[in-house]
Amino acid sequence: MVILEFNHHLAPTKVRALLLHKEERKCYTFFMTIQDVENLAELAKIELSPDEKQSLLKDLEEILKYVKVIEGVEVSNVAEEHKLRNVWREDKIKQWDFSRELILKQFPDSQDGFLKVKKIL
Amino acid sequence: MIALENLTIKKAHAMMQKGALTSTELVSACLKKIEEKNTELNIFLEVFDDALDQAKGADEIIKSGKGTELTGIPIAIKDNMLITGRKTSSASKILENYIATYDAFVIKKLKEHGAVLIGRTNMDEFAMGSSTENSAYGPVRNPIDPSRVPGGSSGGSAAAVAANMALGALGSDTGSSIRQPASLCGVVGMKPTYSAVSRFGITAMASSLDQVGPIAKTSEDAKIIFDCIAGQDAMDSTSVNFLDFKVTPAKKVIGVPRDFLKEGVDPEVLQNFEESLEKMKKAGYDIRDIDMPHLQYSLPAYYIIMPAEVSTNLARLDGMRYGLRKNGDTVFDTFKKSRSAGFGPETRRRMILGAYVLSHGYYDAYYKKAWALRHVIENEFRKIFEEVDFVVLPTAPTPAFKFGEKKDPLAMYLCDIFTTPANIAGLPAISVPSGFSSSGLPFGLQFNGPVYSDEAVFEISKKFEEIKG
Numbered sequence: 001m002v003i004l005e006f007n008h009h010l011a012p013t014k015v016r017a018l019l020l021h022k023e024e025r026k027c028y029t030f031f032m033t034i035q036d037v038e039n040l041a042e043l044a045k046i047e048l049s050p051d052e053k054q055s056l057l058k059d060l061e062e063i064l065k066y067v068k069v070i071e072g073v074e075v076s077n078v079a080e081e082h083k084l085r086n087v088w089r090e091d092k093i094k095q096w097d098f099s100r101e102l103i104l105k106q107f108p109d110s111q112d113g114f115l116k117v118k119k120i121l
Numbered sequence: 122m123i124a125l126e127n128l129t130i131k132k133a134h135a136m137m138q139k140g141a142l143t144s145t146e147l148v149s150a151c152l153k154k155i156e157e158k159n160t161e162l163n164i165f166l167e168v169f170d171d172a173l174d175q176a177k178g179a180d181e182i183i184k185s186g187k188g189t190e191l192t193g194i195p196i197a198i199k200d201n202m203l204i205t206g207r208k209t210s211s212a213s214k215i216l217e218n219y220i221a222t223y224d225a226f227v228i229k230k231l232k233e234h235g236a237v238l239i240g241r242t243n244m245d246e247f248a249m250g251s252s253t254e255n256s257a258y259g260p261v262r263n264p265i266d267p268s269r270v271p272g273g274s275s276g277g278s279a280a281a282v283a284a285n286m287a288l289g290a291l292g293s294d295t296g297s298s299i300r301q302p303a304s305l306c307g308v309v310g311m312k313p314t315y316s317a318v319s320r321f322g323i324t325a326m327a328s329s330l331d332q333v334g335p336i337a338k339t340s341e342d343a344k345i346i347f348d349c350i351a352g353q354d355a356m357d358s359t360s361v362n363f364l365d366f367k368v369t370p371a372k373k374v375i376g377v378p379r380d381f382l383k384e385g386v387d388p389e390v391l392q393n394f395e396e397s398l399e400k401m402k403k404a405g406y407d408i409r410d411i412d413m414p415h416l417q418y419s420l421p422a423y424y425i426i427m428p429a430e431v432s433t434n435l436a437r438l439d440g441m442r443y444g445l446r447k448n449g450d451t452v453f454d455t456f457k458k459s460r461s462a463g464f465g466p467e468t469r470r471r472m473i474l475g476a477y478v479l480s481h482g483y484y485d486a487y488y489k490k491a492w493a494l495r496h497v498i499e500n501e502f503r504k505i506f507e508e509v510d511f512v513v514l515p516t517a518p519t520p521a522f523k524f525g526e527k528k529d530p531l532a533m534y535l536c537d538i539f540t541t542p543a544n545i546a547g548l549p550a551i552s553v554p555s556g557f558s559s560s561g562l563p564f565g566l567q568f569n570g571p572v573y574s575d576e577a578v579f580e581i582s583k584k585f586e587e588i589k590g
Contacts, residue, residue: 032477036477037473040473040476040477040480041473043476043480044432044460044469044472044473044475044476045439045453045456045457045460046457046460046461046464046469046472046473047457047458047461048461048469052466052469056469056470056473059470059529059530059531060470060473060474060477062529062530062531063424063474063530063531063534064477066421066424066531066534067421067422067424067425067487067491068421069418069421070418070421070422070425070487070490070491070494071486071490073415073418073490073494073497075490075493075494075496075497078493078496078497078500086358086359087353087355087357087358087359087360087361088358089355096223097223098222098223099205099222099223102205102206102220102221102222103222105220106219106220106222106442106443106444107442107443108440108441108442108443108444108445108446109446115441115442117441117452117455118448118449118450118451118452118455119452120452
């Protein structure tokens, strides 16, 4: 058990942010670490500034704490069927009214009517 | 000069039929309102330069006797619906210069009816938010009190109708985005049954929850727009002809899930809600307290399912085929640089949250559990609709709030507490104005009906307008 020096002038979220800074996470149920935020940002292909990582960590903690209430709900024997209907169509070649010209114009970079991107391999 | 304040689609149509009004006059009057007020209110991101040409075309159709109720009516379009050759940015920097290559199904329908598309309206970026403060182009101001938000995400569409800049508007609703702004701006907003309106050509946010619907001054006007845009579309694989499954409740018994209203509701909202129920009781409706213990889990389940779908849907915006591209050293650097420059803070937050709830080790605890709960909530509604015809709730827990008042994202999310159940269960739901607060801010009353009871939902809302007086 870690004993905290508690500053009563700070809002609970601020205390938690400080705790995090000191890496004294043991006494709180934390859902995430800065490392997690960095990994997720990498997955989502987003660059974050150090400040943004911190504030995002705080926001995600709050949100996850809130949505976590579903954990305690009993949901046994729920019908997995869903009323949504899949609507199928014949897999036939058909002329759609999309404008090729307009689509080509949206390419950020192109050459001879081809989309140009950085080499992938 | 046309008095736009009291003009509805229904009235304008009747006047145009009689030759007492032309679409050109009507659209000119709306354009004048936009010119006077848009700089202050920031409702339209773009006013279409061909609006008057469309009106002239509509006048010809009306003269030839081939018009419908929407012919020549100015309709505002939320900036997440594709119109061929026009910008559709979803109020994001990443799509700032994106030009649509085809018409959304709903746009095609409006065009077929000769409606006048007057402009594209401001919104929260990618429809994520409840105040329009997440727009990359600055927030919309509420026409009733410009120091307050119009609600969101279809804040621009609701404000356009409230400010008489259009007679109707299209919005999209994933968790509240048609009904909550309609409530905060004092107009009618309806979210149809999931699958009743095609999502083809709408920028996807959370595909299992998104639905397009109408915003208008009256329930009757909202239904006119709904009748035009509803219908089966081969391009949306969930779309059906809702009339094939039409459900017609008796429209007499109204259920009130009282336990759900215990916490976090503004006292004036509650008082107005009780007064509305009293009026319905006097008019002969059977108002019953109902027990729906799982309703409270709609919002937490929503904030798991929605970000999961957001993170997958918005993965397509990578700066490759369209939208903003910022070149990096490698293709992955280009993805990152483009997405980082193009997406605003709330969009990033939800994509990262979505990546988290879908990640290995958390999938079962969050996403799978949330889906199971979704079925529980659907079943709870199904069962309750055997007892009652509609479930009634306030639309929003508070009236329009001040800019910057909800800084913490979770506080903003709680604005959707009463509206997410309809999205989670796929139900039709309507917000209808129910009076004003002591400081003159509008309240909305929300009717939720069984799946495919869309027509009945419009009818009960119309009845309430009559009862309310």
